[in-house]
Amino acid sequence: MGNSQASPASASSSRFVMASRAFSKQELDSLRALYTSLAAQSQTSRRAISRPVFLEYYGVRGPLGERLFQLVSKESGGSDGITFEDLIISKATYGRGTRDEVDEFIYQICDVTGDGVLTRSDLESVLASIHETVFAENKGVGDGSNDRTFEALLNSAVFSKDAEGVSEKAMSLSDFRNWCTLLPSLRKFLGNLLMPPDSGRPGFEVPLLHYPENISTDLLLLNKEYAWHIGGGFSQHEVQEWNLLYHSSLHGQSFNTFLGKVTNGDAQTVLIVKDTEGSVYGGYASQPWERHSDFYGDMKTFLFKLYPQASIFRPTGANKNLQWVCLAPFETSSLFYFFHCMY
Missing domain, CATH: 1.10.238.10 (EF-hand)
Structure with a gap:
């Protein structure tokens, strides 16, 4: 036949x-x-x-x-x-x-x-x-400006592929994988679209942000879109409630005040910094902030960028330089946020 x-x-x-x-x-x-x-x-x-x-x-x-x-x-x-x-x-x-x-x-x-x-x-x-x-x-x-937030997510994307009939560069599969590595919340969301919606789908959770009632919205560095991005670096059960512990505009820039506010038992914390150029970045510390003579911490710790590009950088394991309490005072031109992650 x-x-x-x-x-x-x-x-x-x-x-x-x-x-x-x-x-x-x-x-x-x-x-x-x-x-x-x-x-x-x-x-x-x-x-x-x-x-x-x-x-x-x-x-x-x-x-x-x-x-x-x-x-x-x-x-x-x-x-x-x-x-x-x-x-x-x-x-x-x-x-x-x-x-x-x-x-x-x-x-x-x-x-x-x-x-x-x-x-x-x-x-x-x-x-x-x-x-x-x-x-x-x-x-x-x-709830900040989602246009600004998602612009930062797009700014971390690379388009290296020449596509026939298209004037602009396209994103290759390799480019896409690299983008998802920088944005694990994106990868979690896109990877769970067909999970039952009542199962607590990874990538769909947004931390609940707790602020003082009298705080001005102009001082807020962290919106829910940024919190969703940072939360991509955590396991699913860790993305629940975050409390504002310290803000330099609210609590002053005393280093002792800073340590007093952020030292809270075994609490994990998120540090967010806005520098004089307008860039926003920070890190997640899985262990309490304490005075040590040397670096400490574990491999759950990671760094992140929020603006003008958004990305997450996990430790490579090349060394153990993860957490350290610097004894120098903060620069007066910087804004600091500290969030306590509640599970």
Whole structure:
């Protein structure tokens, strides 16, 4: 009969069989129950999950949600919605695949136009969707200018790829991976879009920021978008409540006052500094600030930048120069913030 090619339907069936092997019988039963429930709400005679029901359940807003739906329904063409086979194949690739497979899937999600070229405008749409998804129902003290915040996230991106028919440089997969390394909160968010929304999805949490009632908003260095970025360096259970312990404009610049405010048992702290050039940066200390004759701390400690570029830098292990209480006074031109992380 010759070497006839497999039909699209048989190829999809083969991928479904392979994808099913990534899950236990209990997991498949749970996914079947989820699919049945969502399909019943979709007015498709239970044949598929409709776009509105899919987007409402997973709660991903804007262009990013639309692109996610396109990719998940890709196997069946998406004309009637997402089939059970679509769901299993996508979740197996996205949630259980190799690191390369997952990175490629996330990279494609961020190509919101679906033209195969990841540009700055795509990333702007991605960040706008993240803001709408994560922060739309998370209003309160610490809501700064998200345009300025997300500009800093974009400023850490590199576009090195020449794309045919596109005048501007595009982001390669390698560029994208490096960007996600600098912004672990972004990687967590993009890597958990198909997790059940009631499971406390990594990358969707924003620390609750506690400030004194009488503080002027002009003094606030840390908004919720920046806190989301910094929180990407923590484990999931650590992103809960942060209390303002010290601010040089509120408490003065006495070094003894500083130590008295930030020394709080075994508390972990976040230090934020704004320098005279307007740059904002700092670090996370996993151990209390105490006077030591030498460096101390552990590998949970990390440094970060907030503006004009946002990034997180973890220790390499090349040395143990992690924490140290300097005995010199603060420069009077700097603003200091200290947040206590409550778990």
